[in-house]
Amino acid sequence: MEYFKNLDAEVVYCDSSLEKYEGELHPNINYLHLPGKNFASKILFALSGIKTDFTALCADDDFIVIDSLYKGLSVLTGDRNYKTIVGKYISFEDHFDGNYYPLYQELPNSINGNPEKNVDLFFSNYYQILWAMYDKELVLNAFKIINDAKFYNDNYIELIVGAYACYGGGIKFMDEIWGVREVSSKEHWGNKHVPIKSMKIAQIQGDYEKFQSLLDKITFNGYAEKVMANYLHSHIKLNGFFKFWISKIIPKNIKEILFNFFKNTKGRQVNLNQSQVKNLNPITDILNNCNLNNVK
Secondary structure, three states, X not given: OOHHHHOOOOEEEEEOOOOOOOOOOOOOEEEEEOOOOOHHHHHHXXXXXXXXXXXXXXXXXXXXXXXXXXXXXXXXXXXXOXXXXXXXXXXXXXXXXXOOEEOOOOOOOOEOOOHHHHHHHHHOOOOOOOOOEEEHHHHHHHHHHHHHHOOXXXXXXHHHHHHHHHHHOEEEEEXXXXXXEEEOOOOOHHHHOOOOOOHHHHOHHHHXXXXXXXXXXXXXXXXXXXXXXXXXXXXXXXXXXXXXXXXXXXXXXXXXXXXXXXHHXXXXXXXXXXXXXXXXXXXXXXXXHOOHHHOO
């Protein structure tokens, strides 16, 4: 709330913790205390009160660059064929060492074709767009599916958002930093939910059947199957094949050395000038005062 208090837009803060926040609120902050509500129901409740044509989703450990929000809005209002926009994400570790790490190596090409073409292009080169800016009706329809499905594996949430984004219009990938994310070694989403890398995983607890029936109902027959086929195929490309066998044959201590080496290499690729980061708070000071366009 401190970071977004100067954003020229309404910020809806959905708090599902039991204890209500009692601190001061800036005029642009709409605080909703929704104890016990799950993710999908919180989003739907918030969307029911939003009057604007577009909305952006932001996780509680993310910080969307404010200039990027303004630019994203300008793109979507300027070309209504595009319904979703996002850019690059970088991260910092919770103990903050002055480095920023890329979360994705490169952006896909923007897509703006028919739903079938969009699905083929997007899911064969998948880029997570759960935390992006959308046409409000698009994200509303996606979360209605998510809320009805009550998936066992929450990775289906981003699959539904991506699938309906492809169906609802074009997806614009902005070649600028969209957001900065804290990455912690402690509990996070990835520890709770198994990545969907095979149909065997996809079908656990009837998730795929719900995904298929609910998505096809709001799109067309065979759409969900096309989404999943492209998504799973992206996991068995050559790069994924080598990663799999390397993980099987390289000893654990060597893998740890390689992991640290590549992590540090990535850090240098996006490292800000040390005079910029020394003794700065990674949340407010860096994002507000440093020029993130200098991050490579």
